[in-house]
Amino acid sequence: MSKVVEVRNLTKAYGSVLAVNRMSFSIEAGKIYGLLGRNGAGKTTIMQIITARLFPSSGEVLVLGEHPYENSRVLSQICFIKDSQKYPNGYRVLDVLDQAALFFPHWDREYAFALVEAFRLPLSRGMKALSRGMLSAAGIIVGLASRAPLTIFDEPYLGLDAVARGIFYERLLEDYAEHPRTVIISTHLIDEVSRLLEHILVIDQGRLVLDEEAETLRGRAFTVVGPEARVDTYTAGKELLAREPLGGLVSATIMGNGNMEDRKCAEELGLELAPVSLQQLIVYLTSEPSTRKAVEVR
Amino acid sequence: MEYLIDEKRPIFVQIAERIENDIIDGELPEESQIPSTNQFASFYQINPATAAKGVNLLVDQGILYKKRGLGMYVAPGARAKLLEKRREQFFEQYIVPMLQEAEKLGITIEQLTEMMQRRVKAQ
Numbered sequence: 001m002s003k004v005v006e007v008r009n010l011t012k013a014y015g016s017v018l019a020v021n022r023m024s025f026s027i028e029a030g031k032i033y034g035l036l037g038r039n040g041a042g043k044t045t046i047m048q049i050i051t052a053r054l055f056p057s058s059g060e061v062l063v064l065g066e067h068p069y070e071n072s073r074v075l076s077q078i079c080f081i082k083d084s085q086k087y088p089n090g091y092r093v094l095d096v097l098d099q100a101a102l103f104f105p106h107w108d109r110e111y112a113f114a115l116v117e118a119f120r121l122p123l124s125r126g127m128k129a130l131s132r133g134m135l136s137a138a139g140i141i142v143g144l145a146s147r148a149p150l151t152i153f154d155e156p157y158l159g160l161d162a163v164a165r166g167i168f169y170e171r172l173l174e175d176y177a178e179h180p181r182t183v184i185i186s187t188h189l190i191d192e193v194s195r196l197l198e199h200i201l202v203i204d205q206g207r208l209v210l211d212e213e214a215e216t217l218r219g220r221a222f223t224v225v226g227p228e229a230r231v232d233t234y235t236a237g238k239e240l241l242a243r244e245p246l247g248g249l250v251s252a253t254i255m256g257n258g259n260m261e262d263r264k265c266a267e268e269l270g271l272e273l274a275p276v277s278l279q280q281l282i283v284y285l286t287s288e289p290s291t292r293k294a295v296e297v298r
Numbered sequence: 299m300e301y302l303i304d305e306k307r308p309i310f311v312q313i314a315e316r317i318e319n320d321i322i323d324g325e326l327p328e329e330s331q332i333p334s335t336n337q338f339a340s341f342y343q344i345n346p347a348t349a350a351k352g353v354n355l356l357v358d359q360g361i362l363y364k365k366r367g368l369g370m371y372v373a374p375g376a377r378a379k380l381l382e383k384r385r386e387q388f389f390e391q392y393i394v395p396m397l398q399e400a401e402k403l404g405i406t407i408e409q410l411t412e413m414m415q416r417r418v419k420a421q
Contacts (some may be wrong), residue, residue, distance in 0.1 A: 195348075
């Protein structure tokens with residue numbers, strides 16, 4: 001499959017702080033990616049480098065096979081929607097849509113207006129007079145109607161209510177099915193978006209900690225509960241994500257190898273078993289070991 | 299429709315199970331067309347690639363087959379094949395845990411048999 005983005009050994013330093021620390025990954029064409037991690041993990045920095053808004057300290061980024069810096073051929077293929085988007089004074093919603101139409105070669109005007117209606121956005125209102133949620137909706141409309149081969153949403157839902165977020169997810173899936181393209185969603189609302197994602201990148205403190213297909217991850221981690229000795233026998237040699245005493249028992253969360261054998265094995269040892277959701281798994285991967293708590297077992 | 303899918307198991311497995319259930323119930327008769335990948339994706343609000351993976355799992359098992367340019371169809375003999383598979387799983391999935399729980403609660407085999415007969419009569 002062709003690669004839309006290639007990140008090689010990327011580092012971005014702010015003084016002595018490494019916002020991105022020797023990171024390498026690639027983004028394949030036609031998939032929806034989740035870029036997940038806690039606040040300050042380096043998500044936005046990476047996206048700003050990919051979209052040529054920021055220079056890396058070292059390493060290389062190729063977008064559509066080329067360097068993105070001052071490369072209009074590449075940049076016209078990218079749509080980057082971020083929550084802190086600034087608009088010129090006096091711009092109305094309508095002006096933003098007109099500008100987008102000029103910039104994005106695949107812009108669909110009719111679709112943009114259908115989305116304006118779905119999100120109930122007042123077309124002639126000034127951008128500065130929009131509520132936080134409406135501002136987010138405007139960004140989402142530009143992101144979807146741009147039909148850009150690489151569309152990036154950086155926490156696009158600030159201030160959006162649950163209904164509007166639902167509309168966003170629904171329209172994204174629908175339009176993606178009709179016009180396949182590469183989408184990157186950066187978010188910490190993992191539970192809400194995880195089912196939309198095909199591939200997941202998790203970063204923590206500037207490092208890539210996970211690069212895997214969403215379906216491979218789902219159900220792979222699980223928690224076992226039982227008497228300490230038996231739990232420790234079971235978890236020996238396995239990737240332990242968390243361990244917590246629970247009265248006389250111990251609860252341990254491990255990353256399974258994906259087959260059913262290790263679960264059978266746990267049942268045979270008489271251990272209680274509970275699956276771990278994607279959101280919980282990512283919490284484990286991105287929290288300090290001391291604060292990790294094993295999930296509750298029903 | 300989000301509540302239909304749980305996040306703790308691979309979603310493609312759950313899609314395959316739902317199609318299997320519809321075939322067993324007769325909702326999807328043999329030689330009938332199943333919804334497209336995009337229809338599944340939009341109904342369950344999941345990634346289309348995930349839906350396709352679930353459908354392909356059943357294609358590999360000979361439960362579904364592809365008609366070129368038309369879509370996916372339920373294969374002849376699919377229901378019998380699924381019933382056989384589910385009956386094999388019935389023992390592990392229902393009988394074993396039921397007996398374990400019965401033992402824990404001190405319910406005898408005779409009492410269990412009596413319960414089942416009572417239930418059948420009530421229906």
